[in-house]
Amino acid sequence: MTNAKPASLPDPPYYAVVFTAIRTEGDNGYAARASEMLQLASAQPGFLGVDAAEGADGLGVTVSYWRDEESIASWRNHARHAPTRDLGRERWYETFAVHVAKVERAYGFTRPQI
């Protein structure tokens, strides 16, 4: 059993930032900083939620949800996040891709409890 579940979000429109990545070998300070960034991001104005998974093949897929472009830009330029992004290129990632997308519609399903 698990407590994980998809992020709870308001009705669209909102923004999704899809981040997919392969890490370099070793931790190199990644885990602690990633945890700090998640906490910081969650406290930013306009942050709506995050869904993240890393598979056995090493591909990490993280989708963060934001109210608007302004909140994405503010987080991107945050005094602690901006230098952390630089460390990502220097140390932590072999390759990554970022897709910034406007969510136009959304729906979900939860199994009825019987």
Place this chain on the structure above:
Amino acid sequence: MTNAKPASLPDPPYYAVVFTAIRTEGDNGYAARASEMLQLASAQPGFLGVDAAEGADGLGVTVSYWRDEESIASWRNHARHAPTRDLGRERWYETFAVHVAKVERAYGFTRPQI
């Protein structure tokens, strides 16, 4: 080492369909059908790629990329995919969420080989 890497995509705009889910217990025919659906989807007009991961906490995050709304709708209504989506609600998922989003910008990074 791994051969996994983020999907290679054209320049925006294109669409991303973010699917996040928690599975029910057991396989119940899921793995075989999921593999079939991935092969089928990959052959559809307008399919651009997919990034997927399932974490140790059970959350699966799958992002498929499509040229336009029409290609998403065609796949949604595909004669083999539509009944498979019904099975998802009947058998395979405790909960899921779908976000359909238009990618407005994208960028990436690959570590230089030295």
